[in-house]
Amino acid sequence: MIPTRAWWKEAVVYQIYPISFADSNGDGLGDLNGIYSKLDYLKDVGVDVVWLSPIYPSPLADMGYDISDYRDIDKRYGTLDDWDKLVKGLHDREMKLVMDLVVNHSSDEHEWFIESRSSKINPKRDWYVWRPPKYDEEGNRHPPNNWKSIFQGPAWDYDEATGEYYLHLYVSKQPDLNWENEDVRHAAWDVMRFWLERGCDGFRMDVINKISKVKGLPDAPITIPDEEYQPAGMYYLNGPRVHEFIKELNSNVLSHYDVITVGETPSTYLADEVAKYVLPQNKELNMVFQFELMDIDAFVDPRSGDHIPMIPCDWTLSDLKNIVTKWQVFKREEGFWNAVFIENHDQARSISRFADDSDEWRARSAKLLAMLQITQGGTLYVYQGEEIGMRNFPVDWGLEEYKDVATQNYWNNDTVDMSDVIDGLQRKARDHGRTPMQWNDTTHAGFTTGTPWMRVNDDYKACNAESQTRDETSVLSFWKRAIQVRKARDVLTKIYGDFVELDHLNKAVFAYTRSLGNSSALVLLNFSKSEVEYRVEGIMTDGFKCELSNYASEDSTEYLGSVILKGFEGRVYFRDM
Ligand code: GLC
Ligand code: CA
Numbered sequence: 001m002i003p004t005r006a007w008w009k010e011a012v013v014y015q016i017y018p019i020s021f022a023d024s025n026g027d028g029l030g031d032l033n034g035i036y037s038k039l040d041y042l043k044d045v046g047v048d049v050v051w052l053s054p055i056y057p058s059p060l061a062d063m064g065y066d067i068s069d070y071r072d073i074d075k076r077y078g079t080l081d082d083w084d085k086l087v088k089g090l091h092d093r094e095m096k097l098v099m100d101l102v103v104n105h106s107s108d109e110h111e112w113f114i115e116s117r118s119s120k121i122n123p124k125r126d127w128y129v130w131r132p133p134k135y136d137e138e139g140n141r142h143p144p145n146n147w148k149s150i151f152q153g154p155a156w157d158y159d160e161a162t163g164e165y166y167l168h169l170y171v172s173k174q175p176d177l178n179w180e181n182e183d184v185r186h187a188a189w190d191v192m193r194f195w196l197e198r199g200c201d202g203f204r205m206d207v208i209n210k211i212s213k214v215k216g217l218p219d220a221p222i223t224i225p226d227e228e229y230q231p232a233g234m235y236y237l238n239g240p241r242v243h244e245f246i247k248e249l250n251s252n253v254l255s256h257y258d259v260i261t262v263g264e265t266p267s268t269y270l271a272d273e274v275a276k277y278v279l280p281q282n283k284e285l286n287m288v289f290q291f292e293l294m295d296i297d298a299f300v301d302p303r304s305g306d307h308i309p310m311i312p313c314d315w316t317l318s319d320l321k322n323i324v325t326k327w328q329v330f331k332r333e334e335g336f337w338n339a340v341f342i343e344n345h346d347q348a349r350s351i352s353r354f355a356d357d358s359d360e361w362r363a364r365s366a367k368l369l370a371m372l373q374i375t376q377g378g379t380l381y382v383y384q385g386e387e388i389g390m391r392n393f394p395v396d397w398g399l400e401e402y403k404d405v406a407t408q409n410y411w412n413n414d415t416v417d418m419s420d421v422i423d424g425l426q427r428k429a430r431d432h433g434r435t436p437m438q439w440n441d442t443t444h445a446g447f448t449t450g451t452p453w454m455r456v457n458d459d460y461k462a463c464n465a466e467s468q469t470r471d472e473t474s475v476l477s478f479w480k481r482a483i484q485v486r487k488a489r490d491v492l493t494k495i496y497g498d499f500v501e502l503d504h505l506n507k508a509v510f511a512y513t514r515s516l517g518n519s520s521a522l523v524l525l526n527f528s529k530s531e532v533e534y535r536v537e538g539i540m541t542d543g544f545k546c547e548l549s550n551y552a553s554e555d556s557t558e559y560l561g562s563v564i565l566k567g568f569e570g571r572v573y574f575r576d577m
Contacts, residue, residue, distance in 0.1 A: 008202070008260035008286055009337060010493060011048040012483055013098065013381045017345045018055050018077055019063065020436045021384055023448035030436070030447070032078035036086050041465065043093045045387055045476070046483035049260060050090060051098035051204050053345055055083075059109050061173035062151075062405055063345075063434075065100075065206060066107040070191040080198075087199040096201035098260060103188045104207045105174040112187075113175050120162050127184050128175045129167035131217070133158065146219045147236075148229035151406045155232070167217075169210060169236060171405055179211045179245055192253045202260035205285070208246065209265040209277075212239030223304040231304040238265075238273050246277065246284040255283070262339050262379075263288040267307065271330055280335040287339040287379060292323045294347055297428070310410055310424040317527050320354070321501060321510050328377055328499035328512075338378025342369060343386050348432040352392035355568060356529065359462070362389055364568040366475040367482075367550035368525055371570040374486040375514065375523045377496045382479070384437055388468050389475035392432040393457045401455050402431045440466035478550065485548050489574065491519040502539065508532045509565065513539060520544075522573040526565040535562045544573035 022034030054064035055077045073083050090097050106113055115124040131144035143156035143165050156165040157172040167176045177184050213236045220232035254261060263277055265288045274290045276282060296319055299311035330336050342350040351357045355365030366389030373380060407429045438460040439446035445460035468474035491497040497514035508528040514521040522544050526532055544559035549571045559573050
């Protein structure tokens with residue numbers, strides 16, 4: 001069955017992390033006018049949709065994922081007028097805008113929470129999750145249950161004023177909203193309507209799989225006996241009412257607009273669980289970010305089964321093939337749709353994780369990973385800087401360069417071995433994806449004329465957008481070409497060619513075909529530094545022509561059954577019968 005076409009399926013989405021993208025006024029923080037000044041650049045890359053990480057007023061306890069006003073723009077980023085101008089600039093260029101909707105929690109500085117904490121009888125008391133303390137036999141006060149938060153100790157904070165605890169799955173400045181309360185749900189819909197009416201074209205929904213908690217908030221089973229607080233995902237991930245809540249926001253709000261929606265569903269590894277959010281007949285979301293590939297190098301704590309991203313573990317190409325293939329073929333007949341991504345603001349840089357970011361190999365690696373992505377079925381998401389092959393910052397940067405609250409809290413957690421901690425941060429900290437965008441080779445990479453809020457990666461003279469724009473062989477030029485190829489070829493994207501993996505046991509090469517009607521693509525990706533000879537068994541190989549490769553002009557090369565692939569070489573062939 002050929003799935004139905006939709007603009008949001010064919011789109012290339014570009015994620016901007018506003019504080020690190022472009023600073024227009026020299027205060028060291030990226031802003032909306034900075035983004036505005038780069039619209040032609042984005043258009044030229046081939047971007048159709050821009051997704052902005054949060055730009056609302058925020059104390060920035062978690063870099064904007066802690067919102068203190070859902071209907072305004074943080075002064076540091078600009079004004080609502082600047083936002084209107086940005087939307088117009090995008091629409092004039094036939095691009096669209098996606099906003100980040102963060103409604104599992106707000107900031108503790110949001111007016112709603114300030115009211116809620118003010119007294120037990122305040123009408124907004126029930127908008128958050130408040131519970132009385134528990135006392136042990138000696139009369140010591142404890143949180144209402146033993147849940148552990150995601151970035152910081154217990155998931156509860158005690159509020160002296162009213163003598164109760166409030167729930168926060170993330171840091172204490174991010175109290176969880178109580179979705180059981182109907183007024184909260186209506187308030188979330190109103191926020192969505194506010195932005196849609198103003199011209200926004202869709203939402204990325206932050207940790208949307210955590211909005212429904214199990215009734216009674218029971219204690220989590222003790223899986224880590226030497227700790228007081230326990231992983232409690234089983235009581236808040238994909239909870240009992242989550243699908244009801246999402247269906248409700250779809251029918252009340254989303255279905256009235258022509259929008260793109262993508263939910264973030266971390267820590268959800270059962271494909272059938274993921275499918276519920278996405279299958280069209282469920283009328284929930286267009287697609288979700290599932291994290292199976294992102295967690296490929298995360299240690300799994302055998303006690304709780306939780307993935308710990310900051311403790312890196314080894315992975316093999318066969319793991320990667322399994323994950324990609326699984327999702328490429330998953331429930332296609334039923335209309336399941338993928339979000340294809342390999343980076344975002346919560347991840348270290350992809351060439352540093354999945355290939356080789358040394359000076360010698362970085363460009364080839366970046367192009368190889370571009371090919372891996374543009375040849376997959378699904379909506380394509382590119383993260384700022386990925387298109388120029390930005391990499392992790394150097395290992396010799398001190399801890400003071402790591403700004404993320406998750407990093408800081410992880411560092412300050414005394415239950416883990418420090419040498420492992422440092423290794424983990426150098427490889428996996430979210431900070432690596434948050435260094436300022438590298439625009440040119442002037443001071444601070446042209447990101448700001450002032451002092452950047454976060455240090456610019458030292459390699460900006462060798463790696464920046466301006467020099468890559470001029471260089472036809474650059475990573476940036478390759479991405480542009482790759483996106484053009486993807487858009488020109490229905491077999492790759494528009495109408496969802498079938499995905500068939502080849503030669504699964506090959507330890508160096510990831511090979512697959514995509515086919516649709518009489519057209520096929522053959523994709524060969526060598527994930528090793530060594531040259532390998534590759535033979536395709538079992539498929540008719542005549543007539544395949546190479547259209548994309550990260551080595552010099554292979555364009556007209558025909559595929560003749562066997563090929564020598566150089567280190568990290570990738571090739572994309574096409575055949576039309
Ligand atoms: C999402 C965001 C991440 C944030 C978290 C809590 O995972 O992507 O940056 O820390 O939610 O809001
Ligand atoms: Ca600024």
